[in-house]
Amino acid sequence: MRIGEALDAAGFAELAAEGVPYVGMLDVEVVHFREGEVLVRLPYRELLLRPGGTICGPAIMALADIALYGVALSHVGRVPLAVTTDLTVHFLAKPHPGALLGRARTLKAGKRLIIGECEVTAQPDAQPVAHVVGTYSVPPASGVDASAREA
Amino acid sequence: MRIGEALDAAGFAELAAEGVPYVGMLDVEVVHFREGEVLVRLPYRELLLRPGGTICGPAIMALADIALYGVALSHVGRVPLAVTTDLTVHFLAKPHPGALLGRARTLKAGKRLIIGECEVTAQPDAQPVAHVVGTYSVPPASGVDASAREA
Amino acid sequence: MRIGEALDAAGFAELAAEGVPYVGMLDVEVVHFREGEVLVRLPYRELLLRPGGTICGPAIMALADIALYGVALSHVGRVPLAVTTDLTVHFLAKPHPGALLGRARTLKAGKRLIIGECEVTAQPDAQPVAHVVGTYSVPPASGVDASAREA
Amino acid sequence: MRIGEALDAAGFAELAAEGVPYVGMLDVEVVHFREGEVLVRLPYRELLLRPGGTICGPAIMALADIALYGVALSHVGRVPLAVTTDLTVHFLAKPHPGALLGRARTLKAGKRLIIGECEVTAQPDAQPVAHVVGTYSVPPASGVDASAREA
Numbered sequence: 001m002r003i004g005e006a007l008d009a010a011g012f013a014e015l016a017a018e019g020v021p022y023v024g025m026l027d028v029e030v031v032h033f034r035e036g037e038v039l040v041r042l043p044y045r046e047l048l049l050r051p052g053g054t055i056c057g058p059a060i061m062a063l064a065d066i067a068l069y070g071v072a073l074s075h076v077g078r079v080p081l082a083v084t085t086d087l088t089v090h091f092l093a094k095p096h097p098g099a100l101l102g103r104a105r106t107l108k109a110g111k112r113l114i115i116g117e118c119e120v121t122a123q124p125d126a127q128p129v130a131h132v133v134g135t136y137s138v139p140p141a142s143g144v145d146a147s148a149r150e151a
Numbered sequence: 152m153r154i155g156e157a158l159d160a161a162g163f164a165e166l167a168a169e170g171v172p173y174v175g176m177l178d179v180e181v182v183h184f185r186e187g188e189v190l191v192r193l194p195y196r197e198l199l200l201r202p203g204g205t206i207c208g209p210a211i212m213a214l215a216d217i218a219l220y221g222v223a224l225s226h227v228g229r230v231p232l233a234v235t236t237d238l239t240v241h242f243l244a245k246p247h248p249g250a251l252l253g254r255a256r257t258l259k260a261g262k263r264l265i266i267g268e269c270e271v272t273a274q275p276d277a278q279p280v281a282h283v284v285g286t287y288s289v290p291p292a293s294g295v296d297a298s299a300r301e302a
Numbered sequence: 303m304r305i306g307e308a309l310d311a312a313g314f315a316e317l318a319a320e321g322v323p324y325v326g327m328l329d330v331e332v333v334h335f336r337e338g339e340v341l342v343r344l345p346y347r348e349l350l351l352r353p354g355g356t357i358c359g360p361a362i363m364a365l366a367d368i369a370l371y372g373v374a375l376s377h378v379g380r381v382p383l384a385v386t387t388d389l390t391v392h393f394l395a396k397p398h399p400g401a402l403l404g405r406a407r408t409l410k411a412g413k414r415l416i417i418g419e420c421e422v423t424a425q426p427d428a429q430p431v432a433h434v435v436g437t438y439s440v441p442p443a444s445g446v447d448a449s450a451r452e453a
Numbered sequence: 454m455r456i457g458e459a460l461d462a463a464g465f466a467e468l469a470a471e472g473v474p475y476v477g478m479l480d481v482e483v484v485h486f487r488e489g490e491v492l493v494r495l496p497y498r499e500l501l502l503r504p505g506g507t508i509c510g511p512a513i514m515a516l517a518d519i520a521l522y523g524v525a526l527s528h529v530g531r532v533p534l535a536v537t538t539d540l541t542v543h544f545l546a547k548p549h550p551g552a553l554l555g556r557a558r559t560l561k562a563g564k565r566l567i568i569g570e571c572e573v574t575a576q577p578d579a580q581p582v583a584h585v586v587g588t589y590s591v592p593p594a595s596g597v598d599a600s601a602r603e604a
Contacts, residue, residue, distance in 0.1 A: 320504075321504045322502070323501075324509055325503075348474065351472065351473070352472060352473040353471075353473070358476055359540075360475060360514060360515035382504050385544065385547065386510050386544055388543045388544070389514070390541040390542075391537075391539060391540045391541075392538070392539045393538060393539070
């Protein structure tokens with residue numbers, strides 16, 4: 001069902017940060033990127049702390065959104081206008097200061113909606129930090145393939 | 152059910168930003184703050200843009216989290232360890248570049264869990280941008296009131 | 303954006319129950335039905351009880367799903383293949399045995415997705431029981447209007 | 454952290470159905486029940502159909518709620534007043550008429566909140582049908598262990 005230019009880890013990393021300064025400053029690294037499975041890493045920085053010496057919620061949600069956006073694009077390629085439709089976060093534990101991993105996988109890759117889940121864990125001990133489910137809407141393709149995609 | 156020091160708009164604004172640099176840089180203003188109802192404003196900055204000339208999702212989620220955290224603290228006062236348990240965001244439309252408002256109200260103020268909803272709209276035309284529901288967990292009080300709170 | 307035959311309260315009540323026996327046995331009444339706003343009522347029956355003398359969660363979720371499905375169809379008319387994409391329920395209080403009301407309204411009526419929220423309250427005192435957000439997917443229209451709908 | 458009488462598959466099956474007639478008529482079978490992992494099965498019945506020849510959403514949600522409630526009780530034992538706090542369902546595909554499985558596991562087993570996820574699949578081919586995340590609130594224990602549980 002690919003409709004855009006194919007992406008690899010480097011291409012997705014660039015896309016995720018480019019032109020989104022508030023997200024780009026997280027310096028998220030794309031560790032793995034393949035169809036239906038994306039692993040991203042949020043390096044530790046003092047910028048991310050909140051009282052109690054833990055990582056703030058908005059940074060955790062941003063990390064998961066990047067991972068899930070990656071999973072969506074892993075199916076359809078470079079479609080910049082794919083957008084988050086809904087995101088549900090359950091916070092499981094407050095991580096100690098340190099890097100976080102976001103591991104996302106596809107739950108459903110439909111023609112119009114792609115649904116994924118992401119587990120956020122803390123390094124080095126893989127402590128569960130958050131569980132996130134998200135839906136991404138893929139715009140109808142322009143051009144000759146549009147009718148096929150709606151089938 | 153108040154268990155901490157009372158908060159007003161200025162006190163909550165300070166609490167929301169202090170020691171959370173990644174959130175503090177959003178410069179969120181607390182417009183109204185009273186029990187069960189909090190209105191916050193995210194001023195427009197280029198930092199928040201994403202491709203397509205719209206405000207990035209993580210900034211919208213951060214705004215709603217602040218508003219809902221405010222609603223939770225409006226019931227219990229200064230309880231820094233109140234934490235987000237879950238947050239569900241539905242994105243409704245991509246706002247044009249400009250300021251956003253987050254208007255949160257209480258759905259339930261229980262002894263241990265406070266649930267609220269937040270509507271995010273764009274200024275100046277009040278275009279709906281996102282709808283958010285969140286749950287906040289209030290830790291058991293320490294000291295003499297603990298048993299009463301668990302009743 | 304209507305694409306199906308128009309519906310009124312009686313037409314929607316019939317559609318909601320017909321051919322769905324497990325839902326039909328709830329005997330849900332459609333009190334109001336107009337574009338963007340639907341009010342439904344779940345009469346009290348012992349069938350719905352759970353231990354503690356309160357209404358069971360699955361009946362509350364079914365009521366909200368009906369109300370939200372009604373809101374979706376209020377925009378597009380009789381489109382039987384409109385389906386629930388996601389549903390997020392927050393339970394606020396355990397109702398006493400009695401009838402429940404589900405009041406749903408539109409948050410977004412897009413071309414492909416309709417998002418609504420529903421407040422479930424208990425009669426006679428309007429006690430808040432649950433808050434629900436749901437997304438409904440509207441299939442692409444067949445026939446001459448298909449391309450217009452995707453614009 | 455056990456606070457109630459221990460449960461096994463038979464004990465949980467009885468508890469899930471007893472006194473909840475609207476859920477009991479689903480005849481859900483408890484296939485596996487051990488700490489942190491519960492597998493339940495919804496046998497096919499015409500009662501569950503909706504137009505299009507698929508299983509209705511409320512039955513799918515009820516199945517997931519049972520599985521997740523089981524996961525919560527697998528940690529704390531027989532605590533009838535444990536209640537669902539929130540439930541988020543994403544529907545992935547419409548199952549063909551047939552039995553459904555709900556496989557739930559623990560995401561977090563806290564002192565006051567237990568969070569789990571449940572994958573609903575269709576038999577015989579394990580087609581993914583729905584993904585569900587739920588939170589269950591465990592009431593403070595009465596008696597001598599209450600203070601310990603709040604630690």
